[in-house]
Amino acid sequence: MAIFYFFFIRPQGKKQKAQNAFVDSLQKGDHVVTSSGIVGKISKVDPNIIELQVDQKTFLKVLRSTISKELTDALNNADK
Numbered sequence: 001m002a003i004f005y006f007f008f009i010r011p012q013g014k015k016q017k018a019q020n021a022f023v024d025s026l027q028k029g030d031h032v033v034t035s036s037g038i039v040g041k042i043s044k045v046d047p048n049i050i051e052l053q054v055d056q057k058t059f060l061k062v063l064r065s066t067i068s069k070e071l072t073d074a075l076n077n078a079d080k
Contacts (some may be wrong), residue, residue, distance in 0.1 A: 005080075007070060019069050020070065023065065028042050029042060032050075032067050033068055033072050033074055033075050034067060034068060038052065039075065047063075049062070049063065050063075050067065
């Protein structure tokens, strides 16, 4: 039981806490990727909805929980 906890449950909990902290720290102007692969710049932040600018005049409203930390980090690393 202890092995199961340390190898499966605990790492998943840490990963979820990091994702929640990332989503809570989102602000206007950040470039992010959604879990479905949409890349955009945050133009407006509401409590549960984020408005992404994907083109000059194209805006999408997405749920805050769909922003992916892993995909955003990968995008930022690819730009460097």
